[in-house]
Amino acid sequence: MRLILLGAPGAGKGTQATFICQKYGIPQISTGDMLRAAVKAGTPLGVQAKSVMESGGLVSDELIINLVKERISQADCANGFLFDGFPRTIPQADALKAAGVKLDYVLEIDVPFEAIINRMSGRRSHPASGRTYHVTFNPPKVEGLDDITGEPLIQRDDDKEETVKKRLEVYSAQTRPLVAYYSSWAKEDAASAPKYRAISGMGSVEEITARVFEALGH
Ligand code: AP5
Ligand code: ZN
Numbered sequence: 001m002r003l004i005l006l007g008a009p010g011a012g013k014g015t016q017a018t019f020i021c022q023k024y025g026i027p028q029i030s031t032g033d034m035l036r037a038a039v040k041a042g043t044p045l046g047v048q049a050k051s052v053m054e055s056g057g058l059v060s061d062e063l064i065i066n067l068v069k070e071r072i073s074q075a076d077c078a079n080g081f082l083f084d085g086f087p088r089t090i091p092q093a094d095a096l097k098a099a100g101v102k103l104d105y106v107l108e109i110d111v112p113f114e115a116i117i118n119r120m121s122g123r124r125s126h127p128a129s130g131r132t133y134h135v136t137f138n139p140p141k142v143e144g145l146d147d148i149t150g151e152p153l154i155q156r157d158d159d160k161e162e163t164v165k166k167r168l169e170v171y172s173a174q175t176r177p178l179v180a181y182y183s184s185w186a187k188e189d190a191a192s193a194p195k196y197r198a199i200s201g202m203g204s205v206e207e208i209t210a211r212v213f214e215a216l217g218h
Contacts, residue, residue, distance in 0.1 A: 001026055001080040002102065003216075004087070004194070006178060007109035009167040010116040010123070011201045012208060014132045016109065017084045019209050020216075027076050030084040031064055033130045034071070036156075040127065054157055056166030058088060058174060065095045072101065080104075088175045093182075103194035106182040107215055109208070111201035113168050120164045124153035138205050 001024040005013040017028045038046035049059045087093040122135040126146035133140045141147050186196040197215040
């Protein structure tokens with residue numbers, strides 16, 4: 001299974017990615033998680049990405065495309081993978097197409113912007129695994145600690161309200177055009193395009209997981 005999870009910041013891509021990857025036994029490729037790891041490690045990529053991420057903007061297409069190409073060439077991607085947060089611009093989608101990467105699905109999770117600000121302000125993350133919680137909607141078993149490792153959870157630097165607003169603007173301008181890109185490709189050339197599915201991301205985490213598997217044909 002090779003798929004893209006498409007959706008605004010806070011739509012629940014990371015949350016649902018965990019269930020999808022478990023079910024199909026595929027790695028989650030979150031460019032956001034990879035960049036945060038690079039920032040933490042202080043690598044040259046991290047140094048370049050840090051201020052852009054804190055401002056809510058996008059890291060350059062060239063850096064991201066190289067990062068993803070390198071990642072999908074690794075052995076654990078041989079049986080498939082899930083892209084979370086990539087592609088995020090038309091040039092990134094074009095690069096993926098040009099590289100001949102065949103995809104089974106593009107799954108869009110749709111959540112209205114009004115709901116997103118609430119979700120972001122209560123988000124808590126376990127950086128090492130990418131597991132994501134919410135203080136009210138999806139709390140960890142023990143407050144402030146990851147369920148699996150017991151390690152402390154953190155709040156992301158880019159979850160401040162004004163940065164979230166900027167990220168939503170950037171999503172509207174640069175990423176939402178991918179909805180039309182993939183849905184029209186699927187209509188025009190069903191044989192080579194990934195199947196396009198869109199689901200509502202409103203409701204409980206469990207309800208959305210059920211919609212996800214319904215959309216992917218189980
Ligand atoms: P990235 O890490 O990709 O962030 P994002 O797309 O903005 O998405 P989020 O991780 O914020 O949201 P999510 O959809 O994963 O939601 P989650 O499941 O956590 O990117 C960060 C930055 O890196 C970018 O701004 C950019 O600078 C850079 N970057 C990354 N990729 C790039 C690329 N390809 N090109 C250029 N730059 C790139 O859920 C959110 C919260 O809601 C959680 O608290 C969760 O518990 C809660 N929640 C989930 N589901 C529900 C539900 N059903 N009901 C209530 N609450 C819920
Ligand atoms: Zn995420």
